[in-house]
Amino acid sequence: MDLRIQRSVVSHLRTRPKALEIGPFVAGLDPDTESPFINYASPVPGAPITAADVAALVTAFTEAGRKPRLEYVTSCTLELEALLLGAGFTVEVRNQYLICTPSTLGTPPVPADxxxxxxxxxxxxxxxxxxxxxxxxxxxxxxxxxxxxxxxxxxxxxxxxxxxxxxxxxxxxxxxxxxxxxxxxxxxxxxxxxxxxxxxxxxxxxxxxxxxxxxxxxxxxxxxxxxxxxxxxxxxxxxxxxxxxxxxxxx
Structure with a gap:
């Protein structure tokens, strides 16, 4: 499931108004907002990543006037966090995600009114x-x-x-x-x-x-x-x- 989630995230970023392929990363940028929650990158699963790749990512975000930022499933790119920390990145949060399928979904009543x-x-x-x-x-x-x-x-x-x-x-x-x-x-x-x-x-x-x-x-x-x-x-x-x-x- 981790791999499917990461692939889906990368594919979604490629649909952004300004999508950039930066080595092993895909960055989804939006020229209409500087929000870091909309403008971010994610690694392509299975692609090797080097410190030079991280430096190129930082340069691309800086030239676009955006804060360098990534979101990704940790198990898909185990070596990336150390490279990012070495390049001056800071962890914002590490979250566990939850999944639901048609067989597990419950449908609570909509509150009255x-x-x-x-x-x-x-x-x-x-x-x-x-x-x-x-x-x-x-x-x-x-x-x-x-x-x-x-x-x-x-x-x-x-x-x-x-x-x-x-x-x-x-x-x-x-x-x-x-x-x-x-x-x-x-x-x-x-x-x-x-x-x-x-x-x-x-x-x-x-x-x-x-x-x-x-x-x-x-x-x-x-x-x-x-x-x-x-x-x-x-x-x-x-x-x-x-x-x-x-x-x-x-x-």
């Missing part, structure tokens, strides 16, 4: 992004046109975006999943505004996204939990622990 729906207009997309941002502690205001356009492209390219909305039209949270590749898709960005938490919305959104992935032919959904609370939510709906991924960057 809420509907789950995919945003169909840019106004709704902006509202979902705002809800996610606020849930993650970002109260900077309305999302940019680029962020809304990115969500629209995401949906048009086969990705899933799902939001939870109250019966009176307030978007309480949301999440998304990348377009399936090799039968796999990553679920991410699950977020619920503080005022709507502790009602089961996080689990309902995650299950709703995952069910849509399976209905569209995905074989495996995977995600990472940010803490004990979310870990329990994901396990309750059928996600089980699997391998580990490393997030590492250089200032």
């Amino acid at each position: 809420f509907d789950l729906r995919e945003p169909e207009t840019d106004r709704d997309r902006a509202a979902v992004i705002t809800a996610q941002n606020e849930a993650f502690g970002d109260f900077s205001g309305d999302p940019s046109e680029d962020a809304v356009a990115r969500m629209r492209r995401h949906q048009e390219n086969g990705g899933v975006t799902l939001g939870a909305r109250t019966r009176d039209g307030v978007w309480a949270g949301g999440g998304q999943a990348v377009p399936p590749n090799d039968g796999l898709s990553e679920v991410a960005g699950i977020a619920v505004r503080e005022a709507f938490r502790r009602r089961g919305l996080g689990g309902a959104i995650t299950a709703g996204i995952t069910r849509r992935l399976f209905d569209r032919g995905a074989e495996v959904a995977w995600l990472e939990a940010s803490g004990d609370d979310s870990w329990r939510v994901y396990e309750r709906i059928g996600f089980v622990p699997s391998g580990y991924r490393l997030y590492i960057s250089r200032d």
Whole structure:
């Protein structure tokens, strides 16, 4: 499973607006945002990697005006972490990821007075992004046109975006999943505004996204939990622990 996950990540990066092949790495860059969570690289499984390759990666990111950053499944490239640390990189976090299949997925009830729906207009997309941002502690205001356009492209390219909305039209949270590749898709960005938490919305959104992935032919959904609370939510709906991924960057 580790190898399938890593291959899927690399394939997804190749679909970015500005994808770069840098030796044994694939970098997925987006000219519309400097966010390091969107602009990052990952190694091609099985490709040999040298210190010179890492130096070339740093140069490519620097020339693009982006922070050098990688995300990858650790078991697929065991020697890479030492090379990165030697080049001045710092580990951000090491997360265990969880996987779910159609046979393990549970479908919790959607809490009363809420509907789950995919945003169909840019106004709704902006509202979902705002809800996610606020849930993650970002109260900077309305999302940019680029962020809304990115969500629209995401949906048009086969990705899933799902939001939870109250019966009176307030978007309480949301999440998304990348377009399936090799039968796999990553679920991410699950977020619920503080005022709507502790009602089961996080689990309902995650299950709703995952069910849509399976209905569209995905074989495996995977995600990472940010803490004990979310870990329990994901396990309750059928996600089980699997391998580990490393997030590492250089200032």
